[in-house]
Amino acid sequence: MTFIDHSLSVPSPHSITDPALAGKTNTMVLNMGPHHPSTHGVLRLVVELDGETVVNVAPDVGFLHTGIEKNMEFKTYQQAVVMTDRTDYLAPLSNNLSYVLAVEKLMGVDIPERPTVARVLLVELQRISSHLVWLSSHALDLAAMSVFLYGFREREQILDIFEMVSGARMMTSYFRVGGLAYDLPSDFLPTVKALLDIMPSRIDEYESLLTNNIIWQERTMGVGAIDSAAAIQYGLTGPGLRATGVAWDLRKDMPYCGYETYDFNVPIAKNGDIYDRYLVRMAEMRESVSIARQAWQRLKDMGPGVFQTSNRKVAPPPKSEITHSMESLIHHFKLWTEGFKPPRGDALAAIESPRGELATYIVSDGGPKPYRVHMRAPSFINLQSLPHMAKGQLMADLVALIASLDPVLGEVDR
Amino acid sequence: MDNATVIERLQAEFGDKIGPVSSMLSGEATINVPREQIVAVAQFLRDDSALAYNFLENLCGVDYLGRQPRFEVVYHLLSHANRHRVCLKVGITEKDIHVPTLTGLWQTANYQEREAYDMFGIIFDGHPALERILMPDDWSGFPQRKDVPLGYEEVAFSNTEAQISARKPFAEE
Numbered sequence: 001m002t003f004i005d006h007s008l009s010v011p012s013p014h015s016i017t018d019p020a021l022a023g024k025t026n027t028m029v030l031n032m033g034p035h036h037p038s039t040h041g042v043l044r045l046v047v048e049l050d051g052e053t054v055v056n057v058a059p060d061v062g063f064l065h066t067g068i069e070k071n072m073e074f075k076t077y078q079q080a081v082v083m084t085d086r087t088d089y090l091a092p093l094s095n096n097l098s099y100v101l102a103v104e105k106l107m108g109v110d111i112p113e114r115p116t117v118a119r120v121l122l123v124e125l126q127r128i129s130s131h132l133v134w135l136s137s138h139a140l141d142l143a144a145m146s147v148f149l150y151g152f153r154e155r156e157q158i159l160d161i162f163e164m165v166s167g168a169r170m171m172t173s174y175f176r177v178g179g180l181a182y183d184l185p186s187d188f189l190p191t192v193k194a195l196l197d198i199m200p201s202r203i204d205e206y207e208s209l210l211t212n213n214i215i216w217q218e219r220t221m222g223v224g225a226i227d228s229a230a231a232i233q234y235g236l237t238g239p240g241l242r243a244t245g246v247a248w249d250l251r252k253d254m255p256y257c258g259y260e261t262y263d264f265n266v267p268i269a270k271n272g273d274i275y276d277r278y279l280v281r282m283a284e285m286r287e288s289v290s291i292a293r294q295a296w297q298r299l300k301d302m303g304p305g306v307f308q309t310s311n312r313k314v315a316p317p318p319k320s321e322i323t324h325s326m327e328s329l330i331h332h333f334k335l336w337t338e339g340f341k342p343p344r345g346d347a348l349a350a351i352e353s354p355r356g357e358l359a360t361y362i363v364s365d366g367g368p369k370p371y372r373v374h375m376r377a378p379s380f381i382n383l384q385s386l387p388h389m390a391k392g393q394l395m396a397d398l399v400a401l402i403a404s405l406d407p408v409l410g411e412v413d414r
Numbered sequence: 415m416d417n418a419t420v421i422e423r424l425q426a427e428f429g430d431k432i433g434p435v436s437s438m439l440s441g442e443a444t445i446n447v448p449r450e451q452i453v454a455v456a457q458f459l460r461d462d463s464a465l466a467y468n469f470l471e472n473l474c475g476v477d478y479l480g481r482q483p484r485f486e487v488v489y490h491l492l493s494h495a496n497r498h499r500v501c502l503k504v505g506i507t508e509k510d511i512h513v514p515t516l517t518g519l520w521q522t523a524n525y526q527e528r529e530a531y532d533m534f535g536i537i538f539d540g541h542p543a544l545e546r547i548l549m550p551d552d553w554s555g556f557p558q559r560k561d562v563p564l565g566y567e568e569v570a571f572s573n574t575e576a577q578i579s580a581r582k583p584f585a586e587e
Contacts, residue, residue, distance in 0.1 A: 253494075372477070
């Protein structure tokens, strides 16, 4: 039996491959990925095995690195929104939100209530759709095929709403600095209502397939557990952290977009294993439905109105104004040829994305393009806790563990 | 917890060993710290029971080309108990591009420091495995530095036999 080192550390791929190449033979090194269906993208894992037991595992990332942060330095603030869609491609609206909030903090602009409520409604729908992909693929990895079909049915309905508002199913770019890209379409509210009405019973349906399913429980209960102290050491955030019993949710604890005015709970669990992460995410979907319902009611009560700020230095004037006002024409011209210029300085905006804390750090040099953009990508940082959770588990549980962390490789590699 | 209290506590503890204090446009207090003090300051912020910045939220490099010091490492610490964030900045020059690692305090610094090394070439002394993380192992240069252009570089992978054999003589064997 090989000794398994449970102390806190984040191994690098070389720390496993080098001893093996030098002739270490009491364990076997297995290369899993980057082309492996259960790694949810191009994640490579170097796994050190003793029989079927995982002795050590090191994630190797970067296969999808496209230099998004660097590319954003060459676009104006408004153009760079489209780059954010392509990081976490399962939750583009959350990325849009984190980025535009950071730029709005740089500029010091206030967003009217209607677009803010619309943002909240849409990111909560985004959270549900992202969690549905997690649930579907997680169940599929553990051979529960039908959950996949049910999950994608409702996800498709949510993507139809995104297509309705932005024209794109996934690469939405719908949130812009100063508000929304365009106004909500007239049939938006009834369509969302139809979804919110069926969603609670659909979540019951998923739960009826898995929560009390003995195979599901045996594959997930007590597997890949982590405690709250270790989770904080590894920087684990989101459902993974809340499953360890830490009730930390930025929507509740450091609210943005007026989340303090919504009535919702932060679901937590106590064991920090795969099953608890599952329970937390399922409960989160129900809370998201409740928040979306409240936002829906507010939008309905507000009726038609503005969809962006009236600050003409940030948001373009409406077309009707341009034909009458010289000043509006100048604003329009400046915004489209040069963009706006925030003051020198830096700003950070953190939001609770479906995967955890997504923070965008922007440095402005006073010019029309961001000097530096850095994204604290929750998938990237959560991945560090994988070796700690996987040590001593079986090889087959590693597949369940990756799915329970829900990494999106576009965000890991950026 | 507010910014003034944090700054007061830090100045009481470290006096003039820590540099000028400023503020981010998003409201967080920013403390410039010389690199010799960064581990001590971060540990004080983490372990002091009233401050309790228990979470290293963000760590990244910034390249201010043409300014002295050229590079900056930016740390954002978060206190779960006080719901408060503070920013630390360490300036380092291109000639002596070293800064002590924070992996001894938070394991989460591991990947973030590797990314800052990969993108800017900042060397974190004491890091357990300071290797490239996003770029290929044999990549030369640090892509997010401001003197590296966007695009126009040689493609790393090719389907053309001649190009493969020119770059990898062993591929023909």
